[in-house]
Amino acid sequence: MALEDGSEEWKEMSKKVREACESHGCFLLMCDAIIPKSVCEEMFNNLKALFDLSEETKQQHMSPKPYRSYNGKNSVIPFCESFGFDDVPLSATAEAFTNLMWPQGNTPFCFSRLIKYKVPESNNDSQTCLPPHTDNSALTILCQKDVQGLQVLSKTDKWIELEIPPDGFVVLVGDILKAWSNGRLHAVTHRVMLGGEKERYSFGLFAMPKEEMNIEVPDELVDDKVHPLRYHPFNYGEYFNYFVSNPIEALEVFAGV
Numbered sequence: 001m002a003l004e005d006g007s008e009e010w011k012e013m014s015k016k017v018r019e020a021c022e023s024h025g026c027f028l029l030m031c032d033a034i035i036p037k038s039v040c041e042e043m044f045n046n047l048k049a050l051f052d053l054s055e056e057t058k059q060q061h062m063s064p065k066p067y068r069s070y071n072g073k074n075s076v077i078p079f080c081e082s083f084g085f086d087d088v089p090l091s092a093t094a095e096a097f098t099n100l101m102w103p104q105g106n107t108p109f110c111f112s113r114l115i116k117y118k119v120p121e122s123n124n125d126s127q128t129c130l131p132p133h134t135d136n137s138a139l140t141i142l143c144q145k146d147v148q149g150l151q152v153l154s155k156t157d158k159w160i161e162l163e164i165p166p167d168g169f170v171v172l173v174g175d176i177l178k179a180w181s182n183g184r185l186h187a188v189t190h191r192v193m194l195g196g197e198k199e200r201y202s203f204g205l206f207a208m209p210k211e212e213m214n215i216e217v218p219d220e221l222v223d224d225k226v227h228p229l230r231y232h233p234f235n236y237g238e239y240f241n242y243f244v245s246n247p248i249e250a251l252e253v254f255a256g257v
């Protein structure tokens with residue numbers, strides 16, 4: 001249901017979203033009325049077709065920037081294959097990628113990070129397919145096909161398995177919103193665990209600032225008593241480069257006061 005900007009319902013919803021971001025660093029978004037089920041189904045069918053292409057074809061998707069290439073063989077995360085993209089809203093990006101993967105033609109893709117998690121071999125216990133991390137984005141929106149596996153770490157240090165409905169999206173607060181809000185919003189640590197027999201496909205949109213942007217806590221969010229300044233102003237591109245080689249606690253180490 002679309003809410004009118006500034007209406008009572010809108011204010012009520014904004015409050016809920018803020019409280020969820022402060023307390024949990026994530027919330028579930030249901031937009032089945034806006035995004036038809038058939039669109040999600042078609043997207044995941046396309047996703048499967050994409051990962052089913054030959055290694056040789058997939059490896060043609062390359063970028064000098066970290067996380068923006070096809071990543072199929074990674075000893076740290078052996079069960080995970082992914083494609084990353086910049087500037088997803090530009091249709092030219094989607095078209096160029098589609099033509100690279102399917103020179104004979106296909107409908108354009110328009111995604112950000114596409115991930116396939118293979119079933120871990122050897123035993124039935126669930127295994128870590130994506131190690132614990134916070135995202136280097138401001139906000140991340142994730143959806144998945146059928147198979148669950150995403151877990152978030154609560155503020156009391158317990159791993160919580162998320163049950164994402166088939167037409168639901170998970171929204172996660174990333175490091176940048178945490179910094180910008182002077183730590184009021186919680187950048188949630190999350191991971192992917194997989195047992196079972198089915199592979200898992202997920203699709204993530206990472207909303208991140210341009211490299212040249214500076215992140216600075218607004219004065220009104222700082223006071224000496226309850227909310228002293230927690231993060232120095234920093235440049236997003238420099239933080240990102242730091243994150244690539246030091247992803248654990250990157251924000252606190254890089255910009256923490």
Ligand SMILES: O=C(O)CCC(=O)C(=O)O
Pocket residue numbers: 113115130135142144150190192202203204
């Ligand atoms: O596949 C998922 O559900 C999570 C992916 C994720 O956390 C990431 O790519 O940063």
Ligand SMILES: [Fe+2]
Pocket residue numbers: 133134135190
């Ligand atoms: Fe993540």
